[in-house]
Amino acid sequence: MPVRHSRFFFPNFSVASPIGTSVFTFNVQPQTSTTKTSFATSRALNNVAGVSVTATDPNFSVIQLANGAYQLNTATYPLNYYSPNNRYLFNLIATQSFVNRPPTTSQALVQISLVSANVHAPIFIPQNPSYSISETASINSVFGTVYASDADLDTLTYSIVTQQTLFAITRSTGVLSLDSAFPSTSASQYFIIVSVTDTVFTTQTNVRINVTAVNKQSPTFLNQICGENFSFNEGNTSGINVTTISAFDNDRGANGQINITFPSEQARTTVSGLRNSAYSQFQLIQLAQVGTTRSAILQSTTTFDYDAPGATRVWYLFILATDNGTPQRQSFCSIRVNLMDINDNAPVFVMTQWNYTIYRAAVGNNPSRFLRIIASDADSGNNGIIDYYIGSTPAPLYFIINRTTGVIMLQPNLMLSDLNVSDFPVTFTVYARDRGTPPLTSQANATVTINFNNNNEQPPASWLDPRYQELSIVIREKFYEVYNMRPIFDSNFNGSIIYQLTSQQSSILTVTSPFANTNIPFSDVPVRRFNYTFVSGIAVTYGLHAEIQDLYVIYIRTLVNPPLIGSATIQLIDENDNAPMFDIRSIVLSVVENEVGLRQIAQIQAFDRDLTFPNNFVQYRMNLNLTDPIAIGKFFVALDGTITTNYTFDRETTNRYRLFLTAYDGAPVWNDPTNNTNNPNTQDFQFDVQVIDVNDVSPVFLNSSIVISINETTAIGTGIVNITCTDT
Numbered sequence: 001m002p003v004r005h006s007r008f009f010f011p012n013f014s015v016a017s018p019i020g021t022s023v024f025t026f027n028v029q030p031q032t033s034t035t036k037t038s039f040a041t042s043r044a045l046n047n048v049a050g051v052s053v054t055a056t057d058p059n060f061s062v063i064q065l066a067n068g069a070y071q072l073n074t075a076t077y078p079l080n081y082y083s084p085n086n087r088y089l090f091n092l093i094a095t096q097s098f099v100n101r102p103p104t105t106s107q108a109l110v111q112i113s114l115v116s117a118n119v120h121a122p123i124f125i126p127q128n129p130s131y132s133i134s135e136t137a138s139i140n141s142v143f144g145t146v147y148a149s150d151a152d153l154d155t156l157t158y159s160i161v162t163q164q165t166l167f168a169i170t171r172s173t174g175v176l177s178l179d180s181a182f183p184s185t186s187a188s189q190y191f192i193i194v195s196v197t198d199t200v201f202t203t204q205t206n207v208r209i210n211v212t213a214v215n216k217q218s219p220t221f222l223n224q225i226c227g228e229n230f231s232f233n234e235g236n237t238s239g240i241n242v243t244t245i246s247a248f249d250n251d252r253g254a255n256g257q258i259n260i261t262f263p264s265e266q267a268r269t270t271v272s273g274l275r276n277s278a279y280s281q282f283q284l285i286q287l288a289q290v291g292t293t294r295s296a297i298l299q300s301t302t303t304f305d306y307d308a309p310g311a312t313r314v315w316y317l318f319i320l321a322t323d324n325g326t327p328q329r330q331s332f333c334s335i336r337v338n339l340m341d342i343n344d345n346a347p348v349f350v351m352t353q354w355n356y357t358i359y360r361a362a363v364g365n366n367p368s369r370f371l372r373i374i375a376s377d378a379d380s381g382n383n384g385i386i387d388y389y390i391g392s393t394p395a396p397l398y399f400i401i402n403r404t405t406g407v408i409m410l411q412p413n414l415m416l417s418d419l420n421v422s423d424f425p426v427t428f429t430v431y432a433r434d435r436g437t438p439p440l441t442s443q444a445n446a447t448v449t450i451n452f453n454n455n456n457e458q459p460p461a462s463w464l465d466p467r468y469q470e471l472s473i474v475i476r477e478k479f480y481e482v483y484n485m486r487p488i489f490d491s492n493f494n495g496s497i498i499y500q501l502t503s504q505q506s507s508i509l510t511v512t513s514p515f516a517n518t519n520i521p522f523s524d525v526p527v528r529r530f531n532y533t534f535v536s537g538i539a540v541t542y543g544l545h546a547e548i549q550d551l552y553v554i555y556i557r558t559l560v561n562p563p564l565i566g567s568a569t570i571q572l573i574d575e576n577d578n579a580p581m582f583d584i585r586s587i588v589l590s591v592v593e594n595e596v597g598l599r600q601i602a603q604i605q606a607f608d609r610d611l612t613f614p615n616n617f618v619q620y621r622m623n624l625n626l627t628d629p630i631a632i633g634k635f636f637v638a639l640d641g642t643i644t645t646n647y648t649f650d651r652e653t654t655n656r657y658r659l660f661l662t663a664y665d666g667a668p669v670w671n672d673p674t675n676n677t678n679n680p681n682t683q684d685f686q687f688d689v690q691v692i693d694v695n696d697v698s699p700v701f702l703n704s705s706i707v708i709s710i711n712e713t714t715a716i717g718t719g720i721v722n723i724t725c726t727d728t
Contacts (some may be wrong), residue, residue, distance in 0.1 A: 009072075009092075009110045015079040016117035023072040023112060025065065028053055028094045031104050050097045055110070057090035072110070078119035081152070088112040120151035121201035124194075130208040135182050135252075136216055136592055136694040146174035146194050146207060154198035161193040161204060169194065176207075184250055186211050214694055215255040215325030216592045218602075219247040222293070226333040227605055230298070233340045234306035239299050242282070242337060246295040247321035255325035260286055260296035263318050263584045278315035282337070298337075306341040307378035309518045310548055313339040316607040318583035327690060329590045334583065334605035343383040343436025347375040349446040350514055350555060354430075355562045356408070357451040359459045360416060370399075372469060373406040373446055374555065374567060375432040376514030383436035391445055392428035399450065401430060405470075408448065424452040461507065461564040464498035464533070468556070471497075471568035473538075477550075477575040478670055480521075480540040487525045487537025488570065495537045497566075499558055502532065507558045509536035514555055522554055522570070534558075538568060546572040547609045574611035575670040579681035580618045580663035582606045586686035593651040593691050604641040604685055606663035614666030623684055626660035635659055635689070643687070651691040661685045699727040 011024050028051055053062045053070050061075040072092070079088070092108040124146065131144030146169065148156055158174040160167060167190070168179035174196070190209040195202055223246060230243040249256040262279050281304075284296040298317075305311060315337045322330040356371040363370075377384040388406040390396065398419060400411050410416075427449045432442040463469060474490045476482070489495035501507060508527050513520045521544055525537035538556070550572040558564040582604070589602050610616040620641040624632060634647040634657070641661070664680045672679050702724040710720055 007108050009108060010113070012113045012115055013079070014115045014117050015081045016119045017074050017077070017079065019074055019077045021074045023060065023074065025069055025071045026092070026108070027068050028070060028106070029068055031096050051094060052097075053092060053094045055090060055092055057088055057110075059088065060090070060110075062092065078117070079114060081114050081116045083114065086114045086116075088114070116152070118152050118154055118198060118200045120154075120198075122148040122150045122154075122156055122196045122198055122203045124148045124196065124203060124205040128206045128208070130210060131176060132210040132212050133178060134212045134214055134694045135186050136214045136594065137178050137182070138594060139178055139181055141178045142175055142698065143178065143209070144176045146176060146196075146205070148174065148196040148203065150198050152198065154200075156196050156198055159195050159197075161195050162191075164190070164192060166190065167192060167209065176209075182211065186252075188213070188252060213252040213255050214592065215251055215323065215327065215329055215590070215692060216595075217249055217251050217255075218329040218331045218590065219249040219258050219321035219323055221319075221321060221331060221333045222246040222248055225335060226603065227335070229336045229338055231338040231340045232300065233342050234304045235342055235344055236300065236303065238302055242298040242300060243335075244295050244297050245284070245319060245333075245335075246293055247331070248293050249321075249323050250292050251323065251325060255323055256292055257324040258289060258294040259320075259322050259324070260284055260294060261320050261322070263320055278312075278317060278337075281315070282317060284319070304339050306339050306380065307345055309515070311339075312548075316581075316583065327590065327692065329692075330587070331602065332584075332587060332604075334607060336607070341380045341383055343379055343434065343438070343440055345378040345383070346440035347377045347386045347432035347434055347442045348514075349373070349375045349430075349432065349442060349444065350565075352444050352446055354446055354448045355451070356448070357453050357459065357562065358416070358419075359453045359457060361453075361456040362459050362462065363416065369407045369409050370450070371408040371448070372565070372567070373401065373408065373430050373448065374514070374565070375406070375442060375446070376553065377432075377434050378515060379434065379436060383434055385435045386432050387435065389431055389433065390428055391431045396426050396428035397423055398426065399428070406430075406432075408450070419452055419454075421452055421454050424450065426450045458502045460503060460562075461499055461501050461558050461560045463564065463566065464500060467493075468497055468499070469566045471556075471566065472571075473568060474571045474573060475540075475544075477544050477546045477572045478577060480543050481671075484540065487539050488522075497536050497538070497556065498533060499536075499564060500533050501558075501560065503560075506534065507560050509534070510557055510559065511538055512555050512557075514553060520552060520554060522552065524556075538570075544572055546574040546611045547578065550574065550611055574615055576610055576615040576665060576667040576681060577670045578609040578615070578665075579683050580606035580608045580665055582663065582683060582685045586688065588688045588690060590690050590692050591645065591649055593649045593694055596648050598644055598646045601635070601643045601645060601689065602687075604643065604661055604663075604687075606641075606683060606685070608665050608681075610665065617666035618663050619666070621662050621664070623660035623662045626684065628658045630654060631657040631659045631689075637661055649691045651693045655691050655693075657689045657691075659687045659689065661687065699725045701725045 009024060013023055030051055055062050059076045061073050063071050063073060065071055089111050092110055094106045095103050097103045133143035150156055157171050158169050160169050165180055168177050188211055192207050193204050194207050195204045232240055232242050245260055247258050247260055249258050281302050283299050283301050285299055286296045317335050319333045320330055322328055354373055358370060373388060375386050377386055387403045388401050390401050398411055399408055401408055429445045429447055431445045433439050473488055473493055475488050487495035506529055509524045511522050511524045521540055521542050522538050523541050525539045528535045552570040554568050556566045606618050608616040608618050619639045620637055622637045634645055636644050662682050662684050664682045668675050668677055668679050669681050706721060708721050
């Protein structure tokens with residue numbers, strides 16, 4: 001068999017040696033007659049004089065030199081320092097071939113002790129990793145670990161290559177954390193380049209950081225519309241635009257998509273079962289959302305007449321702005337809508353034919369007034385104020401008209417003795433014009449005929465007190481409830497309307513509205529007769545509501561010929577008979593856990609239909625009897641209904657709070673016998689405040705360490721352990 005000069009080789013060798021590096025050289029001699037035969041399986045690398053030499057480890061190769069010399073070279077790079085016992089152990093096999101006889105072999109043991117060197121670059125596991133972090137995460141929150149391995153087991157150092165200020169990495173461990181808070185309009189993704197080095201080799205990887213959207217903001221109404229007044233004119237066709245309502249939500253994705261609506265019909269049902277019918281008269285037309293803002297146009301759905309008897313002229317509308325987040329967040333707003341009167345009604349005379357007889361015996365020689373011509377105008381304000389003018393040309397003898405009252409009087413410096421009976425009857429026309437813009441004039445004029453009785457006769461009817469011609473009475477709104485058996489009265493008027501007749505026949509007093517086909521809550525009091533004197537008055541027939549109408553103009557007359565006519569203006573004093581009203585009785589609002597500082601959660605608004613201050617002055621307080629004890633001290637209610645908190649919430653501790661607000665007005669209830677200022681009208685509102693979760697708790701393994709033993713013959717896919725972790 002071939003003979004080597006040595007049977008054992010034990011060199012030390014660096015793993016950093018490149019391919020083809022010589023490990024050592026050796027000699028092989030052909031077989032002599034004294035050499036014993038042995039057999040070995042080998043791979044031929046060289047054949048010289050029938051001799052070939054191979055290495056049993058493929059990481060090495062043998063090349064032939066000269067004169068029986070051979071060289072062992074490296075065949076791979078780098079060598080594996082972590083081979084068993086940090087060495088390579090294999091054989092060199094020399095084989096000599098013969099003709100007509102079996103080949104012979106010779107072996108030598110090679111043990112190469114490896115010397116460590118930094119030859120491997122770090123490798124990221126996995127490549128290009130992705131991590132997620134909540135947009136509400138606090139500074140120093142950990143959201144992932146970048147992991148790299150190094151076959152040389154060198155110490156690794158991590159760093160972020162990308163120039164940015166949001167994220168930080170722990171150099172020794174690769175732990176990623178938030179270095180500064182996300183801006184209010186954070187991106188949905190960030191990309192950074194992370195580098196790892198073992199001081200010799202450096203590897204980089206792209207890291208994607210997904211920012212998890214949190215529904216951290218409720219929609220916000222813009223332009224300070226909450227609590228504001230909006231007006232539109234009567235007479236407009238259905239679909240008139242009243243105002244535009246806009247809301248803003250800076251959250252990303254569905255969290256920032258806004259819907260502007262009225263409360264659902266179920267939500268706006270009051271505790272008594274009554275519903276605000278205003279919502280059937282208005283609609284919200286939503287426009288497409290532009291960026292973070294959505295608008296809706298408030299429109300009417302019907303035609304309104306300001307002057308219709310009992311017409312509603314003020315509405316309170318509750319508007320919700322709700323996002324599409326999970327969970328949903330919403331804000332609410334209350335606005336007042338006012339119907340405005342336009343000058344669409346011309347003055348109308350109560351009668352178009354007015355006849356009056358001047359009785360010298362009744363009025364004396366220097367009367368201040370004779371007859372009042374009366375017209376009415378269904379409009380309000382200046383549109384309903386009437387001026388009177390004599391329309392005849394030339395002007396009638398003797399008489400003028402008071403422009404504002406319609407009273408027919410003698411011309412200045414004339415006395416009754418200046419009248420000539422032969423000039424009578426005197427007939428002229430009167431027209432009425434309102435003070436609207438533009439002014440409207442009565443379509444049918446009044447014809448006035450004045451006769452003069454120069455004898456000692458008395459008129460068929462006369463007021464006992466001239467004030468009855470133009471009564472002005474102020475009564476309380478709850479007159480019917482308190483004095484329903486009495487005629488209306490005030491401090492200057494005892495309630496009795498007294499007139500005298502010259503005839504033996506009786507005549508009743510009638511109370512009517514100046515407007516045709518109009519019901520009024522007043523009627524005449526049954527007449528009492530005392531010879532030629534008759535006593536009546538004005539009675540209230542059902543409950544009055546200053547919120548609907550606080551001023552009435554009515555006409556009184558006795559049914560004689562010619563009639564005795566007077567007027568009464570009745571002013572109602574508003575009383576505190578309406579409680580503040582919430583258009584919906586409950587709502588769900590949200591706070592985000594871990595937020596700090598004073599924050600406004602909502603501003604609630606109730607409306608009070610009473611007419612005057614302080615009856616309609618609404619303030620707010622927390623109802624400590626109904627509110628969850630755990631919520632007291634965490635939420636605060638201002639007098640204007642603003643709800644704030646400065647508490648830092650933890651959803652894992654408490655995820656929902658219930659609190660109640662009480663709206664109260666500024667005066668005692670109308671029927672409080674003690675007139676106690678601490679006994680106003682009130683109504684309660686229920687708030688449920690949910691705490692929105694953020695990803696602030698890391699997963700926790702049920703066991704921090706596990707020792708596993710497996711058999712070397714275990715098949716691929718065999719389960720070896722169950723690992724459990726929880727995340728609250």
